Amino acid sequence: MTVDPRLTASSDPGRMTSSRLPILLALVFSSLFPVFSHSNREMWFQDLFPPNTCPINAKTFYGIMFDAGSTGTRIHIYTFVQKSPEILPELEGEIFESVKPGLSAYADQPEKGAESVKRLLDMAIDAVPPHLWKKTPVVLKATAGLRLLSEEKAQALLSEVKEVFEESPFLVPEDSVSIMDGSYEGILAWITVNFLTGQLAGHNQHTTGTLDLGGASTQITFLPRFEETLKESPRDFLTSFEMFNSTYKLYTHSYLGFGLKAARLATLGALNTEVADGQMFRSSCLPKQLEAEWHFGGVKYRYGGNKEGETGFKPCYLEVLKVVKGKLHQPDEIRGSSFYAFSYYYDRAADTNLIDYEQGGVLEVRDFERKAKEVCDNMERFSSASPFLCMDLTYITALLKEGFGFRDNTLLQLTKKVNNIETSWTLGATFHLLQSLGITY
Ligand SMILES: Nc1nc2c(ncn2[C@@H]2O[C@H](COP(=O)(O)OP(=O)(O)O)[C@@H](O)[C@H]2O)c(=O)[nH]1
Ligand SMILES: [Ca+2]
Structure with missing residues (x-):
């Protein structure tokens, strides 16, 4: 197992990259987490700090998303910070690491495949403070490499990984280890890119289409502007997706075997x-x-x-x-x-x-x-x-x-x-995960 230098060279493994997108995230989280909890755990030393800077009020929460791609497995540990009950949370940063080869290379040794996931998950043990382990969800989504394996071999790998998750101290949601549908891969990458470039905030949206070329599959996703596109596209290329209180009717397709x-x-x-x-x-x-x-x-x-x-x-x-x-x-x-x-x-x-x-x-x-x-x-x-x-x-x-x-x-x-965050479907998937779990403070 080797670390993919192309993925880690700029990502400074193990160190937090910081990207503060407060305004955008305020908008995002207000819709992601519509019921916003206003905590009033007051501390005696709060009075010593100006409003909104009191460190005890800063609440951090995490989301761990694994990308089991055909050529490598990657962990993305996202940190969100809510500085005070009055301000909405910010995306603080991402820790990113990757290993090669991908899970599908362990088709006949599923335990070894799961071991490669465990090694990455150990990074999260160091990155997430122990008191937040239980509240931090961990999810793995596999893409084209596992889609191309036999059902039996793919399931063996997934269940070994599930065991690794269950032995970890993190929150393991239902369906935490799965093969992702190709259309989600495109949609979630589109969400990531357009979120990071600020296109999902406000109403005057000028979204950009996305092209992802993986090892085994390739995706194209965009928001159609013309009626013609909606009429002429095969029905299964058009998907409605709800996120951040908006519904997006996207054109997306994953071509398996075209990576x-x-x-x-x-x-x-x-x-x-x-x-x-x-x-x-x-x-x-x-x-x-x-x-x-x-x-x-x-x-x-x-x-x-x-x-x-x-x-x-x-x-x-x-x-x-x-x-x-x-x-x-x-x-x-x-x-x-x-x-x-x-x-x-x-x-x-x-x-x-x-x-x-x-x-x-x-x-x-x-x-x-x-x-x-x-x-x-x-x-x-x-x-x-x-x-x-x-x-x-x-x-x-x-x-x-x-x-x-x-x-x-x-x-x-x-x-x-x-803004120092990897353009990967994993951020979109983490938003979706946090939304479905209703994680908020
Ligand atoms: N920078 C970056 N590149 C990625 C990431 N995930 C995958 N890649 C790139 O995706 C390509 C490999 O695709 P992969 O995900 O293994 O195959 P797939 O299963 O067919 O999507 C390589 O070019 C990787 O460098 C990521 O999070 N960040
Ligand atoms: Ca990929």
Whole structure:
């Protein structure tokens, strides 16, 4: 088990990152927790402090959310602070840590998988003060990696994790360990991003759509502005979701098997096939002389370059096109909009210096294509980073253009953190959890 440096490099593991969004949170919590309790536990030394600064009145509460992704497991420990009964709570910060590989890699050793969760949960023991353990909910939601496993193997992993939770001192709600429905993954990430950018406060909302590219699945979510989109979209792509006293009618879909790593297998012709012993999968998107092995979802694959045949962007694009062309719904409305994009969109853009690793940045769709051409047509120069770099960039280009139907000049805001909080569905999920438990002081 190793710590994923890309996820932790900027997140300063184990240390609290602070993000105060008082006005926004005031609005959020007033609707999240409509019955607001006004405590009157007065202390003799309250008079020594100016109003609202008395430390004894500051109440802190926590929410622990695990993201069991296909490539790694992550813990997000959120802290909320209510400084006085008169002021509404603030999102104080997040502690974030991750481990690799993901739970699905332990399909045949569920106890070992649960152990990786336990190690992360130990961080929460240190982060949350003992007197709040019992009031702090802990939840794990698994995504595409577990969706792709057999029901039996997935359940074995989930029940081992449940045991770890039950042995912990935290509050374990019903259904605390589960596989999340793909549509929630998109909705909750959309809630996180639009909450962190302040778009969910007030009525004049200019929300932004979100694009998440995981290892095994990919999500697109936005708030449709045109009647046409509502009429033309498949019914199961439209979901009503209530949060912060508003109802959002969102367009969202999770495409299973279209995550970056699943797409590698699909391009190699190895997805959903019985892999024969010693079978070799070749692609024009890989360096000519390459021959190697790759483990994904508990299966070993042998792959390599087109020794004799063509390599480079053109043949690679044609290969990748087969994976996406005609497979995704293309809502007209998104062609002219801009989107927030994170996860592997961010990682690959940062790997190739299209954006700064810490700051992120704004790109056009065509920037990914330009970079894909540069890498694929000079494979020797780039293959030391990852032999899959050409395939990944070409897939991202094809997914955006031919899959979703974005224009060359569609703007993508590549973001890993907003106000020091990870742009992950986990914050949206924590709001939902706190709302359902009615946790408030
Ligand atoms: N910065 C950041 N990146 C994340 C987080 N969660 C997942 N990722 C990224 O998501 C990608 C992997 O997707 P993963 O969640 O394992 O696969 P999925 O199960 O298909 O969604 C990688 O690019 C990770 O860096 C997070 O909380 N913060
Ligand atoms: Ca994910």
